[in-house]
Amino acid sequence: DSGVTQTPKHLITATGQRVTLRCSPRSGDLSVYWYQQSLDQGLQFLIQYYNGEERAKGNILERFSAQQFPDLHSELNLSSLELGDSALYFCASSVVGRDLNTEAFFGQGTRLTVV
């Protein structure tokens, strides 16, 4: 158990809908990363938050957004869903946003299926 909690574990929804994925980082970790992993792609970095503020953006679509709350949990919002958004969405946390050798700990992921 990495200490990173993601809910829900599975989500099935229809095209055009909106969903929210939730992540609770490890206790004490200030930095949260969101990744998307589909069958034909590796882990694609979406966005990072550090202590409530957006720190870095990757290949995140405009239909997607995220935020980190004062208690450090984070939510990833996916809207106007398309079939191609079906993937595993991982949240990872680390102690700090910039440092020397802290690895990221991953949650178990949310498997999103868009039908």
Next chain:
Amino acid sequence: GQNIDQPTEMTATEGAIVQINCTYQTSGFNGLFWYQQHAGEAPTFLSYNVLDGLEEKGRFSSFLSRSKGYSYLLLKELQMKDSASYLCAVRVAGSGGSYIPTFGRGTSLIVHP
């Protein structure tokens, strides 16, 4: 941009040694990680290299050459449970002063009896 290359798939025999290579071309390099991921599960941390050389941790070792943009993960005394995907991730400087782990597509290792 970032470019991280790993072989797509490798097979090996139980009890043997296997070396998984990773080459990268990035800007703002700040360390290289190896993660193990079983199908449908979360990646789990294996090793971290920021300086050139070999880091050994039990049956797993990882090597880095920054001048060559090259790393390998060495797995010894292979066990069936080592069948998994092995992800090479390079930490690069992102916007806002942060460092982002950027992943390769992973190498699927199949260990057979």
